[in-house]
Amino acid sequence: MRALVVEDDARIADMVSAALTAAGFRAETVADGETAWFQGGTEDYDLVILDLGLPRLDGLTLLKRWRAEGRAFPILVLSARGTWSERVEGIEAGADDYLPKPFMIEEMTARARALIRRAGGQAQPVHRMGALAIDLNRMTVQRDGLPVAMTPLEFRLLSYLLLNRDRIVAPSELVDHLYGTEDGREANAIEAIITRLRRKLGAAAIQTRRGFGYTLGGDP
Ligand code: CA
Secondary structure, three states: OEEEEEOOOHHHHHHHHHHHHHOOOEEEEEOOHHHHHHHHHHOOOOEEEEEOOOOOOOHHHHHHHHHHOOOOOOEEEEEOOOOHHHHHHHHHOOOOEEEEOOOOHHHHHHHHHHHHHHHOOOOOOEEEEOOEEEEOOOOEEEEOOEEEOOOHHHHHHHHHHHHOOOOOEOHHHHHHHHHOHHHOOOHHHHHHHHHHHHHHHOHHHEEEEOOOEEEEOOOO
């Protein structure tokens, strides 16, 4: 899961980014509205955390522009301006959730996770698939009731397939969401993670559609 944190207060940006990283996201931080506009328009994020008071381009304008351009990523708005009228304005402009400052970091993480689940059509944090139980909150997997040891990368790949299980996911998209484009890694790194996941979860857990990509196998 890739998250963009748009916040000009470095202390809050660091705190949010650390919490998201601990929750299994790959977090990138930008400190002004124009850079955010560029990043959000060219890169594909699973979640955006957006402060409203930003230099160069304010958060509300940014939000409206993204939605007008058809950018559909879930957006959690953070703002010191907690009055009801601004809250309504933010939500009408296309925010998915709104958290007034100051906030508890645990609440931010819980709301971020809930947004990701809703965006992926998973209202429940634990998803069962045959012998597998995948817990998106605790970042754990059980097979036949027994815990399966997973690396963060393996879990991120598995949860991305889970949240996009209605379609085939191309290897290049997985590279983008797991490593980011600046990393320069190749799709064969993905192949290696898929092989390890099949060994741990069963060969049928992930299906390959040759030439297209991957999809989760088996019905719950
Ligand atoms: Ca600010």
